[in-house]
Amino acid sequence: MMEFIKVNDYQAMSERACSIMIETINRIKNPVLGLATGSTPEGLYQKIIEKFNEGKVSFQDVTTFNLDEYVGLDREDVNSYYRYMKEKLFNHVDIKLERVHLPNGAAADLEAECQRYEKQIRQAGKIDLQILGMGINGHIGFNEPGTPFSSRTHVVELEASTREANSRFFPTLDDVPTQALTMGIATIMESKEILLLVSGEQKAEAIARLTDGDISEDFPASILRNHPNVTVIVDEGAMVLAK
Numbered sequence: 001m002m003e004f005i006k007v008n009d010y011q012a013m014s015e016r017a018c019s020i021m022i023e024t025i026n027r028i029k030n031p032v033l034g035l036a037t038g039s040t041p042e043g044l045y046q047k048i049i050e051k052f053n054e055g056k057v058s059f060q061d062v063t064t065f066n067l068d069e070y071v072g073l074d075r076e077d078v079n080s081y082y083r084y085m086k087e088k089l090f091n092h093v094d095i096k097l098e099r100v101h102l103p104n105g106a107a108a109d110l111e112a113e114c115q116r117y118e119k120q121i122r123q124a125g126k127i128d129l130q131i132l133g134m135g136i137n138g139h140i141g142f143n144e145p146g147t148p149f150s151s152r153t154h155v156v157e158l159e160a161s162t163r164e165a166n167s168r169f170f171p172t173l174d175d176v177p178t179q180a181l182t183m184g185i186a187t188i189m190e191s192k193e194i195l196l197l198v199s200g201e202q203k204a205e206a207i208a209r210l211t212d213g214d215i216s217e218d219f220p221a222s223i224l225r226n227h228p229n230v231t232v233i234v235d236e237g238a239m240v241l242a243k
């Protein structure tokens, strides 16, 4: 079941997502959150920090697993997703860093690292709420088009369009890593609840495919239509092409 919540703009999307995340944290004992990076969830994390400062939420008992990480970047590299998470969220709330998990993109044995990460997620129990963004080509995490729906955490070669889209965070396009580690599509689909955030006209085509296209490995996000509990918060910009 995919439920759509249509909102006016990015701000409203972030606020709505913040309420859902806080409700989940406050409802569940020892909640496990799946977190995402990219521009899309930045507003959500800002709102969460505001609510934390108002005493409305605590991360004391929260465990987190991020979707993905670039290969070849040290954990503290300015462009690593670990660093992103610390700067955008973890440094500003009372989360215990030992409960924070991201794949290690600097691991010597990447295959072993994928298996370790997958096992760690399993041992934590299921992810209660997975936050997702969506790439312009329908990628979720870093699962590019063509990734099997049965995939678990794995190493991916990033598409040229994905590297291009993310090059805005790097000095030059050449500095964007060519590989990443990502939770697989099957890993993501095991989350109890998924919250997909989509904002802006550059995502309009992707939203149209998500709502009207086939469920196909050519468009990874389409599999979410088979998940029992997905909420899509989408703003007007991203809805311009949807029927």
Ligand SMILES: N[C@@H]1[C@@H](O)[C@H](O)[C@@H](COP(=O)(O)O)O[C@@H]1O
Residues within 6 Å of the ligand: 036, 037, 038, 039, 040, 041, 067, 068, 132, 133, 134, 135, 136, 140, 141, 142, 162, 166
């Ligand atoms: N790996 C991330 C994804 O997790 C993210 O959801 C997506 C969209 O990014 P943005 O939110 O910046 O549009 O692409 C990135 O490459």
